Amino acid sequence: MTAAAATAIRRSRRALGAGLWPVLPAMIFLLLFFLLPLAENGLQSLYVPDAAGEPVFSLDYYVRLFTDGYYLGVLGRTIWVSLLATIICILIGYPVAFFMVRHAGRWNGLMIFLLVAPLLTSIIMRTFGWNVILARNGVLNSTLMSLGLIERPLRLLQDPSAVIIGLVHVLVPFMVISIAAVLKGIDTRLEEAAELLGASRWRTFREITLPLSLDGIATGAIVVFMLANGSFLTMLLLGGGSVVTLPLLIYQQFLLVQNLGFAAAMGNVLLVLAVISLFLQLRLIRRDGGAS
């Protein structure tokens, strides 16, 4: 072997690993305490205790999840609640992001601060805040009563609408941030050109701005959907049992029934939803990379 060939081999080896060895400790740590536990959890859910209490291989938990009307309802509700929250976040978040990027000017920094600040207050505190607002003798009811609009307090808590309000409140900043990031990248000359050519402002928005910002909507939607899918605190504190979703059921299974195998199976269904979202997100990012 010539010296040149040896150098070439060394170079190609370096290119392959390219000095990636410093990632090893982190990778090993996550392998042991992230990937392995998730995989074992997947296996665990396939073993159901038989009459003698011995775990035997069985798809029982999954069969129950996908055939029993109650669990199918829970699954459907999980997806439906997350979808509804996502759609409302898009409808509310888009105008805010648009204003932030196009009209906020020097207020932009303050707007970002106000958007991010709630994300850093305890989620329990924010949910408790909605309790304070929506309770029988809460802010909303006492305001409406003192204005004479209602005679007795409305029942606003322990209701699906309270859950949706709470979810949207927690998740809408992610949507605004995702849409704003994409809107910022749109060349405003395209919009100017459309208006010069006689398009109305509405038409310019509909045919130029909106299509170009679809990527931001999609990214935000995936993030919001995924986070909504995994949350149970909002359902627990604002729903009062009126909205039972998969994570809430896992929480109850774990704390009350202590059926860990079944909780694991439900967790895996949740994981499948997350992986689908993650896959969609990766594809979006790839496409972005290809375009720019």
Next chain:
Amino acid sequence: MTATASWRRLERRLPILLLLAFVLIFFAFLLAPIVFVVLVSFGDSEIIAFPVTSYSLRWYHRLLEYRPLLDSLWFSLKLAGASAVLAALFGVPAALALARSRSGLADLVSTVLLAPLSIPMILLGIALLYKLSAIGLGISFTSLLIAHTVVSIPYVVRTVVAVYRGIGRNYEEAAAILGASRRQTFTYVTLPLIGSGIFSGMLFAVLISLDNLSLSLFFGSAQTNTLPVVMLSYLQNQFDPAIAAIGTVQMIIALVALLLIERTVGLKFMSSPS
């Protein structure tokens, strides 16, 4: 100016004024729950009722009397600090290698390192409880530390990769050309340049850890109760403004941290979704 001219001007600006009104309502919606919790925390009433008629610090005194809330805050801060340090020890070398790597493996590695962000916490909690019980750690500070470090690593990696990519290679190359050894270059050039990135990544990790209910839930015991777990059980048993007071204390800690991040690297790293 004629009436029609000013009417036309108003008509032209109307969409933007409507948009502004919408944005103001949006921020009222976003901030209202927080503002009301803070108001309630300074109230004097035994029950949570509006309007707040008299103000006092009695619920903050209550925090000092009823120890579990403050104790768990202290426990949570220790846990958050320790997991952030551990996450930095694992995450910073990985981030530095990833930021400059052109290897095809780098994509896979960064997907794995960032993946804990995308997994439902409640599932990770169950899975880790199984695993850690199986290897004899069970419900302990060590278990919580491991769980929180898993979730903290992505925040450190993401921030440090972004900062390190942003500074380019020029400084390090200049140091090397001027005769600095690799070690000197790292200590005197690289580390100071990425210091702010490490710091803010760790701060994010601390804030996320402080608020992480879904993960800590599974490792709760009298000795290992984190703040969110104690807050939740307090809320479910007694619904009084003490919970507002501890929430306000936590918020102040978070806001100070947020201002520190703003001062060091800015908030933009927080906002990038992946």
